[in-house]
Amino acid sequence: MQPEFDDVYDTSLVGSVSQFNAGAQVVAAGFLANKPVLALADGNILLIEPNQRVAAHPDGAILLAHIDDQRVVTGGDDGRVVVTRPDASTLEIGDEKGCWIDALTVRNDGAIAWSAGKHVRARDSKGAVKSHEAPTSVRGLGFLPKGYRLAMSHYNGVSLWFPNTIGAPDVLKWQGSHLDLTISPDGLFCVTSMQENALHGWRISDKKDMRMTGYPGKTRSFSFSHDGQWLATSGADACVVWPFQTKDGPMGKPPRECGVRPHKVSQVAFHPEAPVIAIGYEDGWILLCRLADGAELLVRAGLGEGQELSPRNRPSVSALAWDKGGHKLLFGLETGEAGILTLG
């Protein structure tokens, strides 16, 4: 006899989840003007309240999306970068002539950056676009919090580029293929995920390296806590959380692990106000985990005992997002299943 999940997890949250089907693979989730929104692989943006589909990429698939209070920014395999507003209006701000959009990031002031192959564009809040060619294809982008400066990950390192100045970018070197990129909220650290199932970090001020290894799979989702003290990461069969409390970052310190399960974590999202992490797994399960004591609450049960993951049966959680106050958690899966948790 296998224990029922309610013997293992506190299921008090399952009843607070409303589930629905988005109709296509979910690429990203977020809250636009306080209302839940999903970006879908079929090229549509789904405004959930009220139910409305916006064909942001009518002939393409959405590869990447960023959703914040003001706008949804999407990059597609049609080579277009599109901004969708709360009134469902769309505006094309970039067209890379059919080249796929490989990376995308947005800054609080409305600046947007994207890349297609080696070509990187930064568009400031007034709409002026600057271009840069990286040494190899760019896989990750992130704005630094201070100054108009863009970090881009590529083969053998990260380049830090000031779009408004002439001059070669500063380079953070580390051999290997760097994928996604994140910048700590205080702007002190830059962290990339790598092809070799590891993270690499730099303290930007002195380019000191940090290696974070031991993952069985690639990290494709990371999330800093609201105070910047912790970095939650996917890629292992637990959410691996690195300490960033000191000026040395996680150097010499072991990470914490929470939400240990027999399947890999695919998405992580720190609560915007509390040390609680929403963790999504490749088998469709979602837990909330309290960092302090590792307590776990069940949000969604995915594949059960005896249901195996396969190429045709991968209900991987592909998007997780909290609203501004942390009262609602929106999630989406590769299968198109989606839901909203409302905390009382």
Place this chain on the structure above:
Amino acid sequence: MSEKIPVTVLTGYLGAGKTTLLNRILSEDHGHKFAVIVNEFGEIGIDNDLIVGADEEVFEMNNGCICCTVRGDLIRIIEGLMRRKGKFDAIIVETTGLADPAPVAQTFFVDQDVQDQARLDAVVTVADAKWLADRLRDAPEAKNQIAFADVIILNKMDLVTPEELREVEARIRAINPYAKLHKTSRCAVPLDAVLGRNAFDLDRILEIEPAFLEVDDHGHDHGHDHAHHDHGLKHYHDEEMQSFSFLIDGEVDPARFMPWINLIVQREGPSILRSKGILAFKGEDKRFVFQGVHMILDGDLQREWRSDEKRVSKIVFIGRNLKEDDLRSGFMACAAQPAS
């Protein structure tokens, strides 16, 4: 049936007819929906709904293994194609004429995310019957592509004499006697000669005998008579690229063989393009089958030996400047001692 999406890699020197073959595959009425990945300098005029431009970014894996190179762009493209799941059921990767097939192949063994979704079906090389012999002399890439191939389409046979065709065929066989060879004009081959080969599937590595005798595919769309020119194939020796096969007429001791093969691919991996083997392990009812690309090995116990099969052990290496004597003596030393 594997649920993973099959990937066919199309290589061939410039002008050999890759695009012709690609268009033939795409235009035939086969009910498949392909995603086609072409290099960015590729020829235009490919008629398919889903075409992706690649930039052939080859990079080294950070694992201290210099021949372990992968195509970074391919990893990214396959991840992106999964956003269009259900819109295609097979992938064709066309490489540039100068490309080494190894990084493409290795991508499917090294990257876990790619491996979860897709599987390498076969490396198909298109060769120009008129110019291949010259290219084998002056272009190392052309030689690599022949050595690496599971299927070779020897194209433009209508432009050469039967003697010239025999000559180029012998040159190919000197490098790679194991690939399936199809002699064609305008790449007229049946689709199943190119697709659904399962060349990297351990369950399909049934025999590894040299494939000198092949079905000819020519004559589909032109009437002239080519006689039985498979006979009397000249035997060439290529100075640089060779294939060797070694046979133990009996069982192998896994405790000796496994460390030996691992050492060989670690040490000689950069020179070994492809390796394959079917082995009878002492005390094991099932056949051990392996195949490898440079330093990457994939092996498993497969089906049981049938009662009408002789328990013999055979391995094959295709590579550059291989040390035949070392390989032979090393393998022979793996033979199981007869029970006393």
